[in-house]
Amino acid sequence: MELLPTRPEARALYDAVQRFVRTRIEPAEAQFEAELREDRLRLPPVLEALKAEARAAGLWNLFLNDSPHGAGLTVREYAPMAELMGRVVWAPEVFNCSAPDTGNIEVLDRYGSExxxxxxxxxxxxxxxxxxxxxxxxxxxxxxxTNIAGTLRREGDHYRLNAHKWWTTGAGSPRCKVLIVLCKSDPAPHPERHRQHTMVVIPFDREGVSLARWLPVFGFDDAPHGHAELRFDNVQVMPDEVIVGEGRGFEIAQGRLGPGRIHHCMRLIGLAERALEKTCRRLEARVAFGKPIAEQSVWRERVADARVDIDQTRLLVLHAAEAIDTVGARHAKAEIAMIKIAAPNMACRVIDMAIQAHGAGGLSDDFGLSMAYAAARMLRIADGPDEVHRDQLARLEFARHR
Ligand SMILES: Cc1cc2nc3c(=O)[nH]c(=O)nc-3n(C[C@H](O)[C@H](O)[C@H](O)COP(=O)(O)OP(=O)(O)OC[C@H]3O[C@@H](n4cnc5c(N)ncnc54)[C@H](O)[C@@H]3O)c2cc1C
Incomplete structure (x- = not known):
């Protein structure tokens, strides 16, 4: 199986992304951290400069498939590029390919009114x-x-939104200007559980919307974008801010989450690759009990298992990407559930091994491994916990044999 894009245009983009990540982004990691340490609420200037450079080079909105606004890539062609971006947690934003904007852009592009x-x-x-x-x-x-309880109620010519939300990723960014909110609309016209929710798109500075607090992950604030707890108190929503129509929220969510999960999973593979790379370099460079740690058989076994773990997950993710391209996200539910279970668990195992290989240094901030672990661990919960995806996969499997 050819793992990299074979179409010449897509291959050229892949090569350019690879060059950019290796020569422009990875060497800028220390500067990014230093700029953030100075002011965690400011957008690091190095990020802004790299964004401008990537855009000028045509490395922009690569994730968007089936749209005149994208780069014309299929999901399968984009997947190895997302893997490269995953090597540095903030790299996707450099290419305007970061969550949750990617999913929100897809929603507006596919379902938004003019x-x-x-x-x-x-x-x-x-x-x-x-x-x-x-x-x-x-x-x-x-x-x-279907438990989501924040309400959207009609009041004359507009609606009122009342809701308490948390873990809204991106809401801490000084540049976050717009929110897509899932809320429960009037259930009366639609007794079916999946027709009772609605998505609205509103400006962040609308009266009644407030940021209650930032939510760190294992103590990491994920600045500058962060995750936030939000309150919506009697927020006025105009009818033209409803996406598609009342009761259509789940229909949109289905379309939103499929490709997004592929992006997360490919980035996790990049993160795991980087952790394995760091493990090998570290183990070869350190001597304990008379020989390089790399020569201890236990580490040879762990490194070999990590290679198998990463490569088999990559194949599963590419298979899911291919399925989305050929039959669509709605019919690739099993493939998407499989990778959403496999990739975060694989990345947690590999990064945990890398932390162990670095000794106490692995637990510090010096090698980026503790933050990488937090990023991988949270994806066993965000976008649906492991158990929910296993449950869906098992249902599909039982149905196949019924
Ligand atoms: C860093 C981070 C970023 C996030 N970003 C966003 C965001 O931008 N927007 C947003 O809306 N949300 C976001 N989330 C929230 C995330 O999607 C939810 O946390 C997730 O869907 C789980 O919901 P919950 O936390 O309410 O857990 P609960 O629904 O309370 O579930 C708790 C636990 O119950 C178990 N469980 C649940 N269902 C089953 C089942 N069927 N079988 C067996 N066990 C089960 C699982 O172990 C699960 O972890 C983010 C979360 C994190 C950590």
Whole structure:
């Protein structure tokens, strides 16, 4: 199986992304960290400079498939590029390919009205603003999205939104200007559980929207974009801010999450590759008990297992990408569930091994491994916990044999 894109245009983009990540982004990691240490709420100037450079080189919005605004790549062609971006946690933004903007752009591009596109899609595609997707609520088990309870109620010629959300990624960014919010609309016209929720798109500075606090992951604030707890108190929503229509929220969510999960999984493979690379370099460079640690048989076995783990997960992810391209995300549910289970667990195992290989240094911030572990671990919960994907996969498997 050819793993890299074979179409010449796609291959040229892959080569350019690889060069850019290796020669421009990886060497800038220390500068990015230093600039953030000076001011965690400011957009690091190095990020801005790299974004401008990537855009000028045509390495922009690569994730967007089936759209005149993308680079014309299929999901399968984009997947190895997402892997490269995953090597550095902030690299996807350099190419305007970072979550949650990618999913929100897809929603607006596919389901937005002309007015919604005119107001929000252009600036998001330009990377001049960022966005948040507010679904999860602290009061309900949000892995079952039909529990989402924040309300959208009609009041004359407009609606009122009241909701308490948390873990809205991106909402901490000074550039976050727009939110897509999933809320429960009037259930009366639609008794079916999956027709009772609605997505709206509203400006972040709308009266009644407030940021209650930032939520760190294992103590990492993920600056400058962060994750936030938000309150929506009697927020006015105009009818033209409803996406597609009342009760259509889940229909849109289905389309939004499929490709996004592929992006996360490919980035995790890049993150794991980097951790394995660091492991090998470290183990060859350190001597303990009279020989390089790399020569201890236990480490040879662990490194070999990590290679198998990464490569088999990559094949599974490429298979899912191919399925999305050929039959569509709606019919690739099993493939998407499989990778959403496999990739974060694989990355956790490999990064955990890398931490062990670095000794106490692995637990510090010096090697980027503790942050990498946090990023991989959170994806066993975000976008649906492992158990929910296993449950869906098992249902599909039982159905096949019924
Ligand atoms: C870093 C980070 C970023 C996030 N970004 C966003 C975002 O941008 N927007 C947003 O809306 N949300 C976001 N989330 C939230 C995330 O999607 C939810 O946390 C997730 O869907 C789980 O919902 P919950 O936390 O309410 O867990 P719950 O639904 O309360 O579930 C708790 C646990 O119950 C178990 N469980 C649930 N269902 C089953 C089942 N069927 N079988 C067996 N066990 C089960 C699982 O172990 C699960 O972890 C983010 C989360 C994190 C950590």
């Amino acid at each position: 007015a919604q596109k005119a107001r929000w899609l252009g600036p998001l595609l330009d990377g001049t603003i960022r966005s948040g997707f507010a679904m999860t609520e602290p009061e309900v088990a949000s892995s079952d999205a």
